[in-house]
Amino acid sequence: MxxxxxxxxxxxxxxxxxxxxxxxxxxxxxxxxxxxxxxxxxxxxxxxxxxxxxxxxxxxxxxxxxxxxxxxxxxxxxxxxxxxxxxxxxxxxxxxxxxxxxxxxxxxxxxxxxxxxxxxxxxxxxxxxxxxxxxxxxxxxxxxxxxxxxxxxxxxxxxxxxxxxxxxxxxxxxxxxxxxxxxxxxxxxxxxxxxxxxxxxxxxxxxxxxxxxxxxxxxxxxxxxxxxxxxxxxxxFVAQFIGENNKLSGTVKSKSGNHVVVELPSGKTCTALAVNCGDVGSETLISVRPERIEIAAEDGPNTTTADVKELIYLGDHIRCRLTVHGNDEFIVKVPNAAGHKHLVVGEQTRVTWSPDDARALDPL
Missing domain, CATH: 3.40.50.300 (P-loop containing nucleotide triphosphate hydrolases)
Known part of the structure; x- marks a missing residue:
């Protein structure tokens, strides 16, 4: 650079x-x-x-x-x-x-x-x-x-x-x-x-x-x-080195404007910003920050089920470790505030994030 x-x-x-x-x-x-x-x-x-x-x-x-x-x-x-x-x-x-x-x-x-x-x-x-x-x-x-x-x-x-x-x-x-x-x-x-x-x-x-x-x-x-x-x-590299980051590996399935649809190993898809990824058929890595993910009440373009593996109380937020699309280290930071759903280890929930908060990058 x-x-x-x-x-x-x-x-x-x-x-x-x-x-x-x-x-x-x-x-x-x-x-x-x-x-x-x-x-x-x-x-x-x-x-x-x-x-x-x-x-x-x-x-x-x-x-x-x-x-x-x-x-x-x-x-x-x-x-x-x-x-x-x-x-x-x-x-x-x-x-x-x-x-x-x-x-x-x-x-x-x-x-x-x-x-x-x-x-x-x-x-x-x-x-x-x-x-x-x-x-x-x-x-x-x-x-x-x-x-x-x-x-x-x-x-x-x-x-x-x-x-x-x-x-x-x-x-x-x-x-x-x-x-x-x-x-x-x-x-x-x-x-x-x-x-x-x-x-x-x-x-x-x-x-x-x-x-x-x-x-x-x-x-x-x-x-x-x-x-x-x-x-x-x-x-x-920057996504992984700076701050906490969730990653999902997949293959570019289609491109439309600034976004790509990525097919994950599970067969499901995820929509993300096309930042540093190749053409259709190439491998990519989706990066999304833990605080950009919400416990889902309604369906959205990236809504999916998640298994709750671990909850750590950190005062102003709960650090939740989930299994999402086969990734057992998927982290979500849930604000410790009124109106937020209480999660339970061992149960299933749903999570969602905006396509604009997910970035399709070069594969590691």
Missing amino acids: TTAKSADAFVEFDHVQKSYDGEALVVKDLNLSLPKGEFLTMLGPSGSGKTTCLMMLAGFETATHGEIRLDGREINNIPPHKRGIGMVFQNYALFPHMTVAENLSFPLEVRKMGKSDREAKVKRALDMVQMGEFGNRRPVQLSGGQQQRIALARALVFDPELVLMDEPLGALDKQLREHMQYEIKHLHESLGITVVYVTHDQSEALTMSDRVAVFDDGRIQQLAPPDDLYERPENS
Whole structure:
């Protein structure tokens, strides 16, 4: 997948490839541009190429082919410390022998900044992450969450226009991690900086980003805002990787306008949007989100019987595992609200979904 070059692109990858052994490509012909001020997340499983892309942008890895540009200037051969990029790592990378204030002052000293300016910038950066009282502590005296705040402050202290973050919240517990997601998002919005963020956590990507680039096998599978990515996946990998998803395999029986009728192994049919499927007779995979499925009171184009296998109470909704068209892992999220039918394990029910909520994609 490629993205068109943009006159206002701040960060650009132009036909970038990366190989470590001269044969296998870890990153395959990457074309990506983002404007100043965007929060872009590179999301994907381990080995998909996302971290390698970040490291090439930072200057810690060299592109095998292609150009990387920052604000219109090619930076392939510029060393990391001269790129003016802030960096936040998962392991914090703080100097243990320095105080918090000294850690923050270090990148300013490297830039030959005067003492009074350094002190003012360190104070501002610490206040920015609500750590103003901790300047004289050493990293070992801080909790994991506090250390991550300091690492973030150090990346911001010299006012970079671009900040790169590599799994920065991976070592934190769930509650703190979620809190820090919002803090980073709010900092990005208030400072107007450009952020490129790497994670394998899809909920983190959806929560924080303006756009998400989903990586697999060294390529961007889809680049889109979070809601587009979730509601309108372009292929089966993205549909399966982002959020919970029900899939039904079948064969294209007929096409009409934007829709296809798919024959399932049971002999029954399902109507879906023709998004990324072949002609009549070709195999396809239907994707439909659990919250788009309703317990059926009336017949519709995709109404079918379902066997209730498992019910899990989750407060605001009941997670129902059903058998539908031979799929024993078909999930429906039933709102825990007045008027919704109460299901019973072992009994049969009926479910339905709109053809526009089902997407016919490439077979896995």
